[in-house]
Amino acid sequence: MTLFNRIRHLALLPLILGLTQCDVVEAIHNPKPKDGPYAYDLILKTSPKAEAALKSSEAFYVDAYYYGHAKPAFISEADTLHRIYLGRERWDYAPTSRRIHMYASKIDTKKLSQTIEGETWVVVTVIGSGVPGKVVDCHAYIGPIREAHQRAPEMHCELETENYWEEVAASAAEASASL
Secondary structure (H helix, E strand, O other), X not given: OOHHHHHHHHHHHHHHHHHHOHHXXXXXXXXXXXXXXXXXXXXXXXXXXXXXXXXXXOOEXXXXXXXXXXXXXXXXXXXOOOEEEEEEEEEEEOOOOOEEEEOOOOOOHHHHHHEHHHOOEEEEEEEEEOOOOOEEEEOOEEEEHHHHHHOOOEEEEEEOOOOHHHHHHHHHHHHHHOO
């Protein structure tokens, strides 16, 4: 091997090392926050078609909107549904992730005194896309974070053109009715 070839190969070394360390670089530039006291997990259950679509996607996206129900004295500071905004977090996850961790570190705890019983609620939506025309949509989770701490909520995901989970529920109801 000539000296020129050795130098050329050595010049590629930083590029090769950089490409193999993409996750490390991503973690440095976009660090995940530390868990807040409200951190919780979600479990995604996918239909077979949604599972296939997610395998061909780069990521899916999770959006959590945190709120509390306004006390009567704070209705004027609430939205039209009488919710006090407490925060929001948005993350993307690998398409193979089925247990989703939400950090809930951006909740404004100073506003909890404006909410009924100081309870924090969340609306979580998940959306992903695979090949064009194959959008994966998950049924939203709406509930108090207290319940998510007790048991990780399951979110059912399917292609937006499917009724997979309704059909599963109907089949289960038929089976139990025939017993």
